[in-house]
Each structure stands twice: as C-alpha cells, then as structure tokens.
Amino acid sequence: MKIEEKLFLLTYKHDKQTHITIRSNEPCANQCGAQWGRPCTTFCPANVYNWDGEKIAVSYENCVECTSCLTGCPYQNIDWRLPRGGFGVQYRNG
Amino acid sequence: MSEAEKFDAIVVGAGPAGSAAAHTMAKAGLGVVLLERGDYPGAKNVMGGVMYGRMLADVIPDFMTHAPIERVIVEERLWIATDDSAVSIGHKTANSHGEIPNAFTVLRAPFDRWFASKAEEAGALLVTGTVVEDVILDNGRVAGVRTGRADGDLLADVVVICDGVHSFLAKRAGLQQREIEPHEVALAVKEIIALPKETIQERFNVSEGEGATIEIYGTVTQGMGGYAFIYTNRESLSVGAGALMSHFMKTKITPYALLERVKQHPLVRPLIAGGQVVEYLAHAIPEGGYKAMPKLYTDGALIAGDAAMMVNGLHREGSNLAITAGRLAAETVIEAKAKGDFSAQSLSAYREKLQHSFVLKDLQKYQHLPEFIDRHSDLLGIYPDLVNHAVHEMLTVDGMSKREKQKKIWRDLTARRSLWQLLKDGYQTWKVIR
Numbered sequence: 367m368k369i370e371e372k373l374f375l376l377t378y379k380h381d382k383q384t385h386i387t388i389r390s391n392e393p394c395a396n397q398c399g400a401q402w403g404r405p406c407t408t409f410c411p412a413n414v415y416n417w418d419g420e421k422i423a424v425s426y427e428n429c430v431e432c433t434s435c436l437t438g439c440p441y442q443n444i445d446w447r448l449p450r451g452g453f454g455v456q457y458r459n460g
Numbered sequence: 461m462s463e464a465e466k467f468d469a470i471v472v473g474a475g476p477a478g479s480a481a482a483h484t485m486a487k488a489g490l491g492v493v494l495l496e497r498g499d500y501p502g503a504k505n506v507m508g509g510v511m512y513g514r515m516l517a518d519v520i521p522d523f524m525t526h527a528p529i530e531r532v533i534v535e536e537r538l539w540i541a542t543d544d545s546a547v548s549i550g551h552k553t554a555n556s557h558g559e560i561p562n563a564f565t566v567l568r569a570p571f572d573r574w575f576a577s578k579a580e581e582a583g584a585l586l587v588t589g590t591v592v593e594d595v596i597l598d599n600g601r602v603a604g605v606r607t608g609r610a611d612g613d614l615l616a617d618v619v620v621i622c623d624g625v626h627s628f629l630a631k632r633a634g635l636q637q638r639e640i641e642p643h644e645v646a647l648a649v650k651e652i653i654a655l656p657k658e659t660i661q662e663r664f665n666v667s668e669g670e671g672a673t674i675e676i677y678g679t680v681t682q683g684m685g686g687y688a689f690i691y692t693n694r695e696s697l698s699v700g701a702g703a704l705m706s707h708f709m710k711t712k713i714t715p716y717a718l719l720e721r722v723k724q725h726p727l728v729r730p731l732i733a734g735g736q737v738v739e740y741l742a743h744a745i746p747e748g749g750y751k752a753m754p755k756l757y758t759d760g761a762l763i764a765g766d767a768a769m770m771v772n773g774l775h776r777e778g779s780n781l782a783i784t785a786g787r788l789a790a791e792t793v794i795e796a797k798a799k800g801d802f803s804a805q806s807l808s809a810y811r812e813k814l815q816h817s818f819v820l821k822d823l824q825k826y827q828h829l830p831e832f833i834d835r836h837s838d839l840l841g842i843y844p845d846l847v848n849h850a851v852h853e854m855l856t857v858d859g860m861s862k863r864e865k866q867k868k869i870w871r872d873l874t875a876r877r878s879l880w881q882l883l884k885d886g887y888q889t890w891k892v893i894r
Contacts, residue, residue, distance in 0.1 A: 369716045372651070372740035379499065402709065409708040411649050411715040411742035431504055432742040433626040434647045437640050437705050448497060448628065451608050452589035456503040459652045459696075459739045460568030 381453040384426040393441040464613040474501035477765025478622035479575040480786030486583035502572030506743035515780040530565040530693040531671025541678040602760035627767035636754035642706035643834040644748030650700025653735035678844030685837035750827035
C-alpha cells in the first residue's frame with residue numbers, strides 16, 4: 367500500500383489556510399541539499415515536503431501533526447504552527 | 461464587552477495528563493476549564509498503546525466498569541530479531557487480573573474522549589476545537605491563556621500545561637529556553653490493522669478480552685535506534701515502528717518504508733495476514749528523558765506529560781507518567797488554592813511530589829540511556845545476529861558433539877565481537893540501565 371493510499375484512509379478537516387511555511391528558500395536551495403540531502407523530504411510520515419527542483423513544495427493538507435519537522439529540519443527553517451482549532455487530522459482510532 | 465473569564469485553573473490539552481489534572485481538581489471543587497484543540501479529545505493523539513491500570517485507578521478507581529479498553533494484556537514478548545529469525549523471551553500469566561489489570565491496550569480516540577468526559581462529570585468545563593496560542597503574563601507571572609477564539613482570553617490562578625510533545629507553551633511560559641534536539645525525540649508510525657477477534661485470539665493464543673504485546677528489536681529498524689511493536693486490540697492490531705529522529709535524518713529511511721519492512725518480516729507477516737489497514741498514524745515521542753526536561757513549574761504554571769518529556773522509553777511508559785503527573789499537578793494546585801499562593805515557591809511542591817513518586821525516580825534512573833541509544837544503535841545490528849546465531853547453533857542437532865558445539869559457538873561469537881568488546885558492551889549497557 368503506497369503512502370498516498372494510507373493517507374487517504376485518514377479523516378481530516380481541511381483548512382483553507384496552511385499551518386506550515388518554509389521560512390526562506392536559501393538554506394533549502396543552497397545548503398541543505400549538499401549538507402543533509404533535504405531530510406524533510408524523507409522523514410515526514412505524511413509526505414508533506416517535496417523538492418520541486420527550485421524550492422520545497424508544502425502539502426499541508428497531508429500533515430498528521432506528528433511535530434517531527436520541528437526537530438528534523440537542520441536549519442530550523444520550517445515554520446510549523448498548530449492548525450486552527452478543530453482543523454487538521456482527526457484520528458478515529460489513535 | 462465581557463471581561464476575560466477567570467477560573468481556578470486552566471488545563472491545556474485533554475490527553476491523559478490534562479484529563480487526569482482536570483478531573484482531580486474538579487472533584488475537589490475547583491473551577492476548571494479543560495481546553496482541547498481537536499474537535500474531540502483524542503483527535504490528535506497517538507499511542508502504541510499500552511496503558512497501565514494502577515495509575516489510571518489512582519484517578520478513576522472504577523474505570524474497569526466503563527472505560528473503553530481493548531484487551532487486558534496477559535502475555536508480553538520481546539523478540540531479538542534478524543531479518544529471518546528471532547530469539548524471544550516473554551512472560552505469560554494464567555492468573556486472573558483481579559480488580560485492576562496491570563496493563564491493557566487502548567485506542568486513544570475513544571479512550572481520551574471517555575477520560576475527558578469523566579473530567580466533565582467531575583465538574584470540569586471541556587472546551588474543544590480551541591487552540592491555546594499563548595500564555596498571558598502579568599508581571600512575569602502566568603495569569604491565563606490566549607486562545608484562537610475571538611474574545612478568547614481566559615484567566616486563572618494556575619495554568620496546567622499538557623499540550624503534548626513539542627510543547628509550544630513550555631517556551632511561552634518560560635519553562636524551556638532551548639530547542640529540542642533530534643536525538644531527544646523519536647518518530648513512530650503505526651497502522652491499525654483490522655482482523656476478526658477470533659483470528660486474533662487464535663494467532664496470539666489469548667481468550668476473549670485478553671491480549672498480547674510483542675516488541676521487536678534488531679535489524680528490523682535498519683540500523684536506527686528504535687523498535688517495532690505489535691499489540692492486540694479487540695478487533696484489530698496496532699502494528700508500528702519508531703526510531704530516533706536523528707537517525708531518520710541520517711539514514712533517509714522514510715517512516716512508512718520502515719513500517720512496510722516490519723510488516724513484510726517473515727515472522728510478522730503471518731500474524732497480520734488477511735488484515736485490513738484502517739488507519740495510518742504518526743507521532744513524535746519524547747526520548748530525551750530526565751536531561752531534556754523543561755522546568756516543571758513557575759509562577760502560575762505547571763507542566764505535565766509529554767509536554768514535560770515524561771517518557772520512559774525503555775519500559776514503554778509514558779501515559780502512566782502523564783496520568784500520575786497530571787494528578788500530582790492537580791494536588792499541588794488544590795494545596796496552593798488553600799494557601800492562596802500560586803507562586804513558583806508554592807508550586808515547587810509539584811516537583812517534590814514527582815520526586816517522591818516513580819515519575820522522577822525512573823526518569824533519573826535512565827537519564828543516560830538516550831545518549832547511549834543515539835551513539836550505540838550499531839549494537840542493534842550486531843547483537844541480534846550474534847544471539848540468533850548462538851541459539852540457533854545450540855539447537856541444531858547435526859551430529860557435532862555438544863562440547864565441540866560450545867567451542868564453535870564461542871569461537872564464532874568472539875570472531876565477530878572480541879571478548880573484550882563483549883565485556884565492554886555488557887558493562888556499558890549495565891551502567892545506563894541500572
């Protein structure tokens with residue numbers, strides 16, 4: 367089962383606004399690739415972060431709010447905030 | 461224009477720590493509001509999840525009659541596994557569990573909902589769908605919280621911070637200055653795999669209402685420090701794996717690929733065969749232990765649970781520390797209310813209570829373990845192989861004399877890990893867990 371199919375099983379209350387932004391493209395484009403290999407594109411369990419050749423594309427709708435990107439970005443370059451009250455993932459089992 | 465409402469206490473987060481705190485304070489007659497950012501308690505929470513009965517009974521003595529528990533654990537197994545074999549050690553009991561079972565599995569969405577509803581029954585005001593964005597400071601003292609709602613300021617004598625791993629409020633309240641490091645937190649993923657209860661009971665050899673847990677260490681985490689687990693629920697299995705964040709960053713293994721490898725392991729596959737994945741979950745777990753904890757109290761605030769890094773990873777304990785800490789925080793607030801003193805000095809009694817309980821005692825016991833796991837996860841690759849080889853060789857009946865076999869096993873072992881190295885490994889491991 368691919369990750370997209372697993373995420374599809376989840377219930378979300380999607381907000382129109384993102385709760386995740388990349389602070390600056392500079393570290394992603396000029397430093398992280400060589401130094402770290404852009405770990406956000408691999409450690410995120412919900413495939414939120416993808417390098418499109420120029421910048422990190424953020425698919426905030428996938429986010430399961432695990433909070434790992436708060437520690438995992440070596441440049442502290444991810445501005446991750448709590449989604450607005452009631453929005454985001456809603457686990458049925460947990 | 462309404463003035464900000466004032467409560468005796470505000471609890472942030474309706475997880476195990478928050479609901480335990482809110483219930484205890486409400487029962488003592490305090491005016492408590494319990495704030496939860498999810499639409500319902502449990503919406504944002506993930507656990508393996510094994511919960512421990514006595515700590516819950518300390519808050520809700522008769523929980524067995526109406527809490528949504530999955531299976532009472534009667535067997536716990538530990539597998540030290542290679543890619544295709546395992547040496548296992550375990551314990552199973554045929555004794556009935558008595559009034560309070562030692563351990564049982566739960567699903568957090570129904571469980572947290574139930575637990576928060578008990579706090580409501582006791583008189584706490586549960587407000588869901590509400591994010592706490594900041595604490596309100598009054599001359600350096602925590603005096604309340606700012607929520608995401610319009611006119612959403614709430615005031616209280618004490619704020620009990622239970623907002624989970626990577627607590628934002630810990631920083632805002634001045635309890636934590638620094639960032640959490642990647643080796644201080646683990647990332648775990650799991651799936652809920654639905655199976656008929658008869659199938660579960662047959663495969664795991666348990667009766668109705670009873671369950672088993674399996675923890676798997678070894679090559680299953682592909683060189684990363686962590687483990688995999690299989691827990692039985694009533695009509696599903698919780699199957700998951702986790703490893704240190706710092707190791708995920710180094711190896712670039714994706715969490716879902718890690719979990720797929722676990723599920724494909726020849727010893728795991730038959731246990732989950734025919735099951736249907738009904739949910740996929742992920743969460744960070746505090747692993748830094750005692751050395752990574754924030755300050756536990758300040759003027760007008762206390763912190764408990766994952767937000768305070770209260771997890772004993774080696775023993776798979778977190779929710780029981782959270783429930784106990786929530787209760788002890790509540791008892792501290794009740795005492796402070798009687799004195800009318802909510803200063804740090806008064807609230808320092810919280811730390812004393814934690815120190816007298818297993819919470820700080822256990823966290824202190826294992827305070828050197830997180831660093832050890834970060835540095836020596838290679839042992840997880842080496843020892844399962846050695847142990848499996850040794851045991852397999854001993855069990856193989858191939859005509860070699862037993863004395864020769866013993867010598868051969870010893871030669872094979874020390875060829876891969878010298879006697880000096882074995883002794884050093886043993887000593888270093890003993891030092892961090894004693």
